[in-house]
Amino acid sequence: MRVVISIDPQLPMPLGRQVYEAWRQGILDKRFAGGERVPSSRELAADLGISRSTVTLAYEQLMAEGYLTSRKGAGTFVSAALPDMPLQSRRASKRAAMQPLPISLSSYGASLQNDVPLLPNARGWIDFSQWNPDIRHFPFALWKQLLMKQLRGIEATANAAIFDYTAHAAGYWPLRCEIARYLARCRAVVCQPEQVIITNGSQQGLDLTARIVLNKGDKVVIENPCYIGARHVFESVGAHLLPGSIDQAGMQCPTFQQNLRLVYVTPSHQYPLGVSMSLARRLELLAWAREHRVLILEDDYDSEFRYHGPPLPSLQGLGNAEPVLYCGTFSKIMFPGLRLGYLVVPAKLAPVLTRAKWLTDRHTPVLEQAALAEFIASGQLEKHVRRMRKLYGARRDALVSALHQHFPGEVEISGIDAGMHALIRLDDPALPMRAQQARVHLRNAASSYIVNAPSNEYLFGFSSLSERVIREGIKRIARP
């Protein structure tokens, strides 16, 4: 172990004293934590280029004063209890009195100061505010086998490349091929593997897209209400957001086009209202985008979980040569910690997006990409999605029946033909307070609106809660 201890032979203070002071100060400043092992006197002396006896003397002094302790056969450690706490607190208050230096932010940094939402800590609560997959049902044993298979490969050196930088910033080629085939089968996306760019979740797909197509002041139409993650990304590059109205057929075609660069839509399952864009509206939007040379960014984040009717084809697939960028994720159908998603882009945009990806973070970790390629190729991904669709469908039904039971005749439920959450309209001003008192976390939909936010809409995630917990949660928020 090598630690950074600064000594200076030019100083008048003896070297042993400098070593003593450096450790003492580091311990008081909590640079070295209680219980942490310190290097042996031999190691430190060699690192500092001084005699071992100088270090030994400094260590003995620190031990005598209680800063260090030694355990026979185990080594020397920083003491768990510090000897002069009053001195330490005097120093801390002196430091607190110092004014922090002002740090000026870029306009990107400044835009992030405005409430980018972080995940709530709802431990012990019933949490309807998330719509994540139920990872207790993910086949982790199989996933481990797939990872291990890749790791075993390196022993034969055949697979060592997965641990080096890859030349393929756009992603691991077999995975790009599998995703292209999967999307053709399940989402009617029309693409070649060269058009698939692997990203760290769909959030990175949105971010890369924004940065390669938008300039400050460019206009972007975004659904109102919308996915906050997308809104913040567009705002962070200085785009001017224009709210797109939504009706039962999905987002209406924009009526303006001046300086419009991009339209962001969630046509399969509008986030958060849950409506699906009708075929007529899709065709209208595509024709409009072509006529006005506007790019469409289609976010298809959870459409695999469709409970009624046949799966809807993607806008991208209907577009043929239209300028659609299609963004997807494995966060919902596998698990969000995987951080794997993809963009499917017009062929001529693939090189610039690949460079943007390389510049941002080089590439996505290859080990997981390789395991995922096999997970898809073996049919296991689609098998898992089928199982989860059944499970989530039952949970969705439990939510609907519990809401009708406890709020008869007053609750309006929408957006539940697909996805992992429902949109609930309920005129009950006391609901948030009752939920708070009953330790139930609810999410009001108002923050998803750019304009005209109603106060009576709530988002209820059902996918990660068991039917029993869902029933219990709705019972808890019912009027007494």
Ligand SMILES: Cc1ncc(COP(=O)(O)O)c(C=O)c1O
């Ligand atoms: C509309 C929308 N897009 C994308 C995502 C997923 O993001 P990621 O793939 O970065 O986990 C979510 C997550 O809730 C979402 O609601």
